[in-house]
Amino acid sequence: MQPRDPAEEIKRLQRCLNDLMSVLAVPAMWSGGEPSRIVHTLLDALLRLLQLDLVYVRLNETGGQAPMEMVRFPQSPKYIAQPHEIGVVLTHWLGPDPQQWPPLMRNQLGDRDISIVPLGLGLQGEIGVIVAGSERADFPQQTERLILSVAANQASIGLQEARLRSEQKRGASELDRRVAQRTTELAAANEALRKEIADRKHAEEDLRISEEKHRVIVEAANDAVVSMDEEGAILLANPATRRIFGYDPVEIVGKPMTMLMPEMMQKLHENGFRRYLATGKRHLNWQGVEVTAQRKDGQEFPVEVSFGELTSDGHKLFTGFIRDISERKQAEDRLRASERNLQTTQAELARVSRLTTMGELAASIAHEVNQPLTGVINNGSACLRLLANNNLEPDVLRRALEGIIADGTRASTVLARIRAFIKKEPAEKSELDINEVIQEVLVVLAGRELYENQVLPNHQLKTDLPSVLADRVQLQQVLLNLIMNGIEAMAAVSDRPRLLGVQSRIDESGDVLVAVSDSGTGFGLELDRVFNPFFTTKANGMGMGLSISRSLVESHGGRLWAAPNSPHGAVFSFTLPATGGSPE
């Protein structure tokens, strides 16, 4: 050691003393603080006191505390590095074991040499390490090393304390946590207990409400609710029983259930009930069976009954829910009646439309033909008048005759046109099952024509007939026409049944044949004329029906003819060529 100026030496020692005082004062600033704050204060103090170029701290991992690295450089740093990078370099220099570290090491950091002093924190450096570095060649002087080691000791104590405190704190909080947990558990147990008590109360309340509810439902039910025991005696009846049956509930309790039934139901019920008790077999559906019940005043009415059975204390209890369905039945009847009406209406409609078509055709024909006839008659009458007065000029007569001839020609043209019109009705032919067409026509007529005219229909339809190629509507018209003719021909018959026969079969030439027979008045000598246009035996007939029918059948390649029926009436038959295929 080289001799120094004593004054200088004193000054240096004084400064060292001051520094030591400062270092010793540092813990006051960190008392009770966190390790990071202790390290901060320490690093700042050392950097300032020893004018270091680098000071680094690493704190090892301890229970609950993550490892921590920190580094400080002077205000105008010569190095810029992250604590971790410094840590890696230092570990590389100093080696992993703090016990093996040299007290001083000089090494190159960046492009400069730096003196490094590592100091363990804690007795065996178990807390961590603090490293001070300076570029000064004389670093560390004795005083500096002293200050460093004091500072390290101070820090060790502070960090130990902090660690202790944190452990205490952790212990305390662990205790708190456990206490809290236990408290929660206790509270939960308490709550569960309370809930159980409440649940029991609820269950009791529910049961009470449920019973009350059932009672209210039974009391308020629209249906009569009647219970009986195994003896068939009524145990209970709800208020609706009075409305439906007319009995006061009190009045019938203890009486046999059969008092609510008409006599013919009573035996059935008793037998069925006895059999059920003996065998367990039900003689009728227990859910919604329709039976007849009897009111107090003896009136019978339809009800729908559902039964329930309950066994209590070894005894069976039967409860019936009885609904008065009189109104429903009436509504159903009304519905059925209106359906019948609808069918009648449909039939009526078919009839009217047939009559309308024929009526319109008749009106049209009448108008068309009557116009020229009027001309003919007027001209003729006028001529006769003039002739009577000897006042008929030949010129006038000629003009009148010319008019008459023109009108006559016109009338015959009108008739020819009508014939052509009827024949030319476009047909839409398809493969048909003739029996189906017959059924359709009979359905239309069944509602009204047959019923009202007291006609007994008798159809013998051969199954598996081959199909025919025909226009369905035209066939219907032909059939309708023949059947209506038959019905009308029997209108005057009162001394024998009015029989209408409709028969379908294959004739000897393999054609499909349909015969419509009646037991009416027949036609005697008029047999040949019935198919002539405008021939009629009816008061309000046009005499066109059979003529048109024959045209229609002939346009299908068939024939239509009439024959007397035996012993009374007529048979109209027509054939249609079979297509060879059978209708599907």
Place this chain on the structure above:
Amino acid sequence: MTGAPIVFVVDDDPSVRSSLKFLLSTVGLQVESFDSADAFLHKKRPDAPSCLVLDVRLPGLSGLDFQRELAARNTPIPIIFLTGHGDIPMSVRAMKAGAVEFLTKPFRDQDLLDAVRIALERDRARREQDKDVMILQRRFDSLTSREQEVISMVVSGMLNKQIADQLGTAESTVKVQRSRAIEKMHAESLVDLIRMIEKLKGPSGKAG
């Protein structure tokens, strides 16, 4: 001056029109024919008794509609309907609406001629009646409004004194106005005057 009776024929069929004309001419009737209701409506009617022979089935306005139309226009003319194919409801409707006859074509000549005769007679009577009313109306219109007022009150059965009170004039004034009105109306008596006023109040009159 009243002209000779005339028969109007409305039918869309020319042969019916011409033969009708021929037939009606044999009894000396004048005939005018039309092929539609419209054509007839556009024709100015002559001042003569007339009737209408009308086909029910017409293009455009049908015969029955035409009858209603004429009634609505207050054009009274007796109608004889002809139809090619009449049904009962149709004829009932026509007769109710005032038709003289409803004939189905073809008809007997005498039936038509009878119907035409009745129709023309009916129209003649109506015209007479109308003419009377017209004359009375003209006389009534020549009265002063005060005279008309007094007459109306007299007819309604009020005494002269009451009329004077109501009109605020002297009874003598009412008497003068009353006798002047009777004179102007050419009434022979008070009863005659009342009859005249009643006639005026009828279908074509305006008094009252």
